[in-house]
Amino acid sequence: MSRPRRALIRSSPIPLHEQLARILRGRIVSGDWGPGQRIPSENELALDFGISRMTARQVLVRLSDEGLLRRVQGKGTYVAGDDSSRNGAEDHVGIRARLERQHPDAAVEGIDVARVSAEPDVVRALRLEPTATVHRVSWIRRSGAVPVSAGEIFVPDHPVADIPDDISLARLPPALAAQHGRSVDTVTEVLHAAVSTAPLSDLLGITDGAPLLVVEQTMTAHEAAPVEYSRTFFRGDLVRWETTTHF
The missing domain is CATH 3.40.1410.10 (Chorismate lyase-like)
Incomplete structure (x- = not known):
């Protein structure tokens, strides 16, 4: 059974990557995704929202740069604010x-x-x-x-x-x-x-x-x-x- 795609408004003047960034940012700020929680992968986001993996990666990198997410190579992407996903200086994005x-x-x-x-x-x-x-x-x-x-x-x-x-x-x-x-x-x-x-x-x-x-x-x-x-x-x-x- 295929997974349902979540709503991105393709006719909107707001680019898809910006719409997705707002959705994910909202889940973090609202507490729906808590500190240290692992979030969906690039592939999962691409499937859920009907977008390319490149677009999903672009959004995750952007939110990581904003300090909202922490990407850990080989493990996944986590909501920032908890040490459980940290792997020392190798993961530091400064x-x-x-x-x-x-x-x-x-x-x-x-x-x-x-x-x-x-x-x-x-x-x-x-x-x-x-x-x-x-x-x-x-x-x-x-x-x-x-x-x-x-x-x-x-x-x-x-x-x-x-x-x-x-x-x-x-x-x-x-x-x-x-x-x-x-x-x-x-x-x-x-x-x-x-x-x-x-x-x-x-x-x-x-x-x-x-x-x-x-x-x-x-x-x-x-x-x-x-x-x-x-x-x-x-x-x-x-x-x-x-x-x-x-x-």
Whole structure:
């Protein structure tokens, strides 16, 4: 027996994805779906509402960006506000991730791993001695041939062992967690404006003095010293920061 489709008004000037977003948002705000509750999957929503899976995914991503939902890879999508669906820093959707989603076709290139002397900003962020060395993982993201952002992750030499040269950004958090034996439970992000200077300008294909949005992120495990510090530089002409507040 087929499942009944729920009402979306196809003749309405309001796009189907916006109608669905309003319906799902209403169920969350009203308490029909409570914190930590798993909600229907993309396939189930597509079948229930007679829409494409891509449209369903678009709505779930949007509500996740609004902080109403939490998507956990391999598990499902949950209403935010309860820790039962959390899986640590790997599931964290913060400022950096939301800015990156503005260019979903962008790909990470040029990942480079090196051991370097910690500069003053890194020393302060990771609470290191001034003479400390750190692992630095740097990368650039391009949308086609256009550079969108560039970033660096810094990790203390101790207690982390060598980072493989072929590490990917997606594999880095679990790899670090496995090596220092503790899962990250606190992520602090700072968003600020800056102007570009060489050599970053050359890397991003912009002129010196061009505007940037910079996201600094520090990860901490169980109130101990930070285990990771990163900074990502977004071209100011290609991203914008937008928030939605529901009352």
